[in-house]
Amino acid sequence: MDAFFSKNYAIAREHFKQSAQNLGMSLENFPIGQFGPNGEMLSIDIAIQSGSMPNQALLISSGLHGVEGFFGSAVQLAVMKQWQDDPHLRPTQRLILIHALNPYGFAWRRRANEDNVDLNRNLILSCESFHGSPAIYKDIDHILNPKRPPSRWDWINFRLICPTAKHGQAILEQAITAGQYDYPQGLFYGGTEPSYLSKILSDNLDRWLGLSQKVIHLDFHTGLGAWATYKLLFDHPLSDNQYAWLKSYFGTVSVEAISDEQSGWKGGLGHFCKTYAKDRDYICALAEFGTYKGLQVLAGLRAENQSYFWGNSNSSRTEYTRQRLVELFCPKSASWRKDSIRQAITLVDQAINGLSTKS
Helix, strand or coil: CCCCCCCCCCHHHHHHHHHHHHHHCCCEEEEEEEEEECEEEEEEEEEEEECEEEEEEEEECCCHHHHHHHHHHHHHHHHHHHHHHHHHHHEEEEEEEEEEHHHHHHHHHHCCCCCCCCCCCCCCCCCCCCCCCCHHHHHHHHHHHHCCCCCCCCCHHHHCCHHHHHHHHHHEEEEEEEECCCCCCCEEECCCCCHHHHHHHHHHHHHHHHHEEEEEEEEEEEEEEEEEEEEEECCCCCCCCHHHHHHCHHHHHEECCCCCCCCCCCCCCCHHHHHHHHCEEEEEEEEEEEECCHHHHHHHHHEEEEEEHHHCCCCHHHHHHHHHHHHHHHHCCCCHHHHHHHHHHHHHHHHHHHHEEEE
């Protein structure tokens, strides 16, 4: 399993391109005008197979939240290796694999992009605006985003005791993760304008999907949920037929909606892609694989953000926060990697089988 997990973005990118070429897939790349730690060009890379069933499409994307690309890229490499080793398992549908939706975050081991933007809060439609924050965010910003380098003795769980008692855990969690548009140096910041990813997707998604009318999009994430298990999250409405189909082909997997009028969350990948997929029967599932406990993940995000804005970029402490973030979103545990990759491959197989019989 370790062979699928790359040490850095540059290696992951080369492995992705080589694996796609081995399968005879066509490649496209979209440089983002940024460079990695060793001066390497950063780009979003696309691999496409036309397939003998062009009316159906499977889209697999990775790295929307930069550092989560270590796992998402490994999934893409694993499924391509399976298809190469056993051609009978290779899908006949149109395939679109998007590698590193956030190459800057992947390369620099951040969750956000070069503008500190959470791209899964940035994909705003024309009818929406880059404005607003949860009502209580202003009261907790000083806790989430202290303007100083991180300290070993600054435990966020103690600092959140009073806000949790005042507002309740559910409301506090929603305020932290729903996304905010007023604190540029804060966590889960959605930005003030469309990112490069917004333009790339809006300009090319329809072309990538070709003649397909039925589309399943799996976007791989980590960091939320129980260790080495996963759930499917949706930020766009599902029809009764789509929901029934999901339950039929993905079995007992937890299927949850994460965006509605009450949550205040907007700018998600699925809702955006479904819009630009036009009249297609389009389902986008965020496959979220659990790693560490929520407070551990939040503490890691907070410390890395402090190092990024207020620390010394060359210090050992900053390097530690980056390594810690990689561990939080892509554990080195052999059992976690084995179980998670195995489940991810099964999920892809289920999507392929479901597409074949979808009506």
